Amino acid sequence: MSKAKTQSHKDAKVTPQKSVLQEGDDIALASTMIGLGARLQVLENETQLSYERLSRLYREIHGCSPPKGMLPFSVDWFTSWRNNVHSSIFFSIYRSMVDRTAIRGVSALIKAYMLYREQDITKETDEPVLSFTRAWMLLRFVNSNMLQMTACTHCSMEFVTHAHILANEFVCPICKPPARIVGLMGKSEEVAPPRMRFNMRTLGVGAAATS
Amino acid sequence: MTQITSTEDTALAEIRDVNLNYLILAQRLLRDDFSVGLFRLGLTEETGKIINQLSLHQLVSLASSSSLLCGFRLNDASLLASLSKDGMNGALQQARMTMALAQAPAMQPQPVTA
Numbered sequence: 595m596s597k598a599k600t601q602s603h604k605d606a607k608v609t610p611q612k613s614v615l616q617e618g619d620d621i622a623l624a625s626t627m628i629g630l631g632a633r634l635q636v637l638e639n640e641t642q643l644s645y646e647r648l649s650r651l652y653r654e655i656h657g658c659s660p661p662k663g664m665l666p667f668s669v670d671w672f673t674s675w676r677n678n679v680h681s682s683i684f685f686s687i688y689r690s691m692v693d694r695t696a697i698r699g700v701s702a703l704i705k706a707y708m709l710y711r712e713q714d715i716t717k718e719t720d721e722p723v724l725s726f727t728r729a730w731m732l733l734r735f736v737n738s739n740m741l742q743m744t745a746c747t748h749c750s751m752e753f754v755t756h757a758h759i760l761a762n763e764f765v766c767p768i769c770k771p772p773a774r775i776v777g778l779m780g781k782s783e784e785v786a787p788p789r790m791r792f793n794m795r796t797l798g799v800g801a802a803a804t805s
Numbered sequence: 806m807t808q809i810t811s812t813e814d815t816a817l818a819e820i821r822d823v824n825l826n827y828l829i830l831a832q833r834l835l836r837d838d839f840s841v842g843l844f845r846l847g848l849t850e851e852t853g854k855i856i857n858q859l860s861l862h863q864l865v866s867l868a869s870s871s872s873l874l875c876g877f878r879l880n881d882a883s884l885l886a887s888l889s890k891d892g893m894n895g896a897l898q899q900a901r902m903t904m905a906l907a908q909a910p911a912m913q914p915q916p917v918t919a
Contacts, residue, residue, distance in 0.1 A: 695840035
């Protein structure tokens with residue numbers, strides 16, 4: 595009690611009447627999210643901590659100042675091919691966590707995001723395609739009915755789409771990938787490394803010269 | 806004749822092995838993080854709680870059944886066929902599998918009749 599009083603007195607300027615326990619939980623939550631790459635705006639929304647404290651926490655964890663500027667707010671980002679596959683994986687995991695277990699809100703987001711990061715597909719690039727901040731935005735877009743999950747008419751799996759699309763005509767990006775992706779999908783494992791390809795070309799040139 | 810019984814015996818022993826391994830793994834996952842464990846196992850909360858509370862003795866006697874305790878989670882034939890289709894790289898295939906598992910309904914506990 596007295597501890598809480600002194601704490602609230604100390605922080606009175608920034609945040610009046612705040613519980614120490616709550617603050618401890620918030621700091622733990624915030625540092626988990628910072629570790630996953632969350633932007634400060636996300637942390638401000640999900641915790642009671644002030645911008646200054648969050649910013650300090652961010653510097654302690656990452657050793658640099660938090661990025662400034664607006665959050666990525668584009669809804670269309672989630673509908674381009676690669677992004678859509680990644681967002682759909684994440685959202686399927688998130689929804690199944692919420693449906694099956696008692697966890698909700700930001701802790702469900704964190705757990706689902708960690709499960710998404712386990713996928714091999716996220717290890718193909720240095721940074722995961724779907725950042726924590728994007729994942730958080732995705733949930734907000736779904737909550738505000740701008741995006742939804744729609745079942746593919748071919749494989750019946752559900753994917754993230756714009757709200758109000760024609761559901762009985764929807765074919766998912768895996769069943770019907772855009773032409774530029776089709777070639778990559780099957781081959782990306784068999785594609786020879788650049789040096790090999792160079793050798794093959796020189797061989798081809800050599801063969802052409804001899805014939 | 807003797808050969809058949811011996812292969813049956815090994816099969817039975819393997820089933821019990823898998824059962825015990827499954828139950829131990831399930832308990833470990835659930836105790837580690839209950840909700841993530843439920844997700845990975847595809848169980849409902851109710852079943853998860855029961856498995857979590859099993860004692861070692863109960864675990865062993867449950868595992869000694871002659872049929873497998875854990876079921877195949879992708880029971881939709883058309884979905885399974887589309888998942889095993891060629892023409893996708895490994896990571897994408899895995900991603901699709903995760904989605905299929907996440908979107909499949911959780912395994913419901915069977916009604917108790919006895």
